[in-house]
Structures are given as structure tokens and as C-alpha cells.
Amino acid sequence: xxxxxxxxxxxxxxxxxxxxxxxxxxxxxxxxxxxxxxxxxxxxxxxxxxxxxxxxxxxxxxxxxxxxxxxxxxxxxxxxxxxxxxxxxxxxxxxxxxxxxxxxxxxxxxxxxxxxxxx
Amino acid sequence: xxxxxxxxxxxxxxxxxxxxxxxxxxxxxxxxxxxxxxxxxxxxxxxxxxxxxxxxxxxxxxxxxxxxxxxxxxxxxxxxxxxxxxxxxxxxxxxxxxxxxxxxxxxxxxxxxxxxxxx
DNA sequence: GCATGAACACTTTGTTCATTA
DNA sequence: TAATGAACAAAGTGTTCATGC
Numbered sequence: 001x002x003x004x005x006x007x008x009x010x011x012x013x014x015x016x017x018x019x020x021x022x023x024x025x026x027x028x029x030x031x032x033x034x035x036x037x038x039x040x041x042x043x044x045x046x047x048x049x050x051x052x053x054x055x056x057x058x059x060x061x062x063x064x065x066x067x068x069x070x071x072x073x074x075x076x077x078x079x080x081x082x083x084x085x086x087x088x089x090x091x092x093x094x095x096x097x098x099x100x101x102x103x104x105x106x107x108x109x110x111x112x113x114x115x116x117x118x119x
Numbered sequence: 120x121x122x123x124x125x126x127x128x129x130x131x132x133x134x135x136x137x138x139x140x141x142x143x144x145x146x147x148x149x150x151x152x153x154x155x156x157x158x159x160x161x162x163x164x165x166x167x168x169x170x171x172x173x174x175x176x177x178x179x180x181x182x183x184x185x186x187x188x189x190x191x192x193x194x195x196x197x198x199x200x201x202x203x204x205x206x207x208x209x210x211x212x213x214x215x216x217x218x219x220x221x222x223x224x225x226x227x228x229x230x231x232x233x234x235x236x237x238x
Numbered sequence: 239g240c241a242t243g244a245a246c247a248c249t250t251t252g253t254t255c256a257t258t259a
Numbered sequence: 260t261a262a263t264g265a266a267c268a269a270a271g272t273g274t275t276c277a278t279g280c
Contacts, residue, residue, distance in 0.1 A: 079279080
């Protein structure tokens, strides 16, 4: 058993949550997460977001579609990658979330123990 | 800012606590910590304990003395390394603990956010 | 500058090995 | 087996680079 939850697993949880709410593509999710974690001084690195998304695809939880960002191709050529749940993605995601929850609780226990024992 | 608190920093906190209570040497502290963390399924690796102790020495918080473990050298040759606070070790340790506390709280915040947001 | 991805480097950690007198 | 330490290997992460629009 590893010491603490991995950054990757933690981010996957939030990315799954964002796909649930139809928040679409990597860069956008990155910016949103930067904002969410600002109070904690944690800046999720770009590479980790993409790695996490790729893993979720590999695991068959998400699949990708590509779109042009804007409506008018003459002014916006930017291609973006949107993420959606696969057929059994929601089920798989729920299972994953259950596993992560167990680890989160374990980590909370260990951190709380440190606080209680030493402060 | 790193994502989570490092294992090393976490263990140092507990090792400092043990030296405060005059729990003496590495192997013993390792076994004690294994016991303490058993409920969490976390088994602190031997190498991390020694590395953490060595760092605390390097940082001038602890110093080492060597002793034979038993009282009768004819039956117990085992040499052990005992750890004690240096002159300003307690002050330095307190400072270190303050820094770790800030990080522990930050990590607790992040884990609690995950739980509140996704469960 | 937005968006995606890969390469590379670095740090931390885990495992194994060596030594004891 | 208890005790310490180091060497080595692997994993995870952070930074930088490459690409296209």
C-alpha cells in the first residue's frame, strides 16, 4: 500500500466529475481546476491533466471526439478534444470512485492521526 | 507547491515525536511505526526511516550516539544508534513541525474537498 | 495565445543487497 | 535474527519542447 493517494488518481476523480457535468475538453478543465485549487496553492500541471485523461480513455471509461472550437471555421480553426462516457463508462467510473473513496478516507485517517498525535 | 505531503516529511514528524519521548533507535522506531500504521494498511519502509533519521541529523536537529544494546557484552554485541536532540534541536524541530502542520492542513483541505465535491 | 501531446529530466520512493566483531 | 546502511531500480511527477491553428 502506497503512502498517500497519487496525484493522478486524485485528478481523475475531478475529471470524471467534470465530464459528468459536460465540461468538455482538456485545456478548459485544466484552467477550471487551477482555479479550484488556487486556495490550496496547488497548481495542477498540464501534463498530469492530459495523462489522467488518456488513462481514463485507456481504461475504457471515457472516449474522445474532436471538434472545432468555434462555430465559424473561417475565424476559429482550433481543434479541441471532447470527452464523454463510454457505454459502461458510468459504471466503471462509479467503481473507480468507490476505490478512490476508500483511499481518500485512509489518507484522511493518516493525516488526522498526525495532527492528533503531534499538535 | 507539491501535490501532497511527502512520506519523508510525514515520517520525520513521527520520529521527532519519538525522540521527544526518548524512544531510541531506528529499528525500534520502525517496528513501532509499523504497529501504529497497521490499521491504515501502510507499512513504512525501512529505508525511509533511516533516510529520514539521517536527514534530521544533517539538518542539525538530531545527533547520534552508539551503544551496545544489552548490558552484558558477552551475550549481546549488537550495536545500536541512539538519537537525541542537539542543543538547538528542539527549537529547530518546533519550527519544522510548524511547517509540516501547515502542509498537513493544506492536504486535509484538499482531501476533504475531494470528498465533499464527489461523494 | 489556445490546445494537445510527447520527451526528457529529476525527485522520491521501493527493493534488494551487504555488513556486523 | 536484530540492526544499520547503501546500491540499485522503478515510479511518479515537473519542466521543457514540438506542433498546429
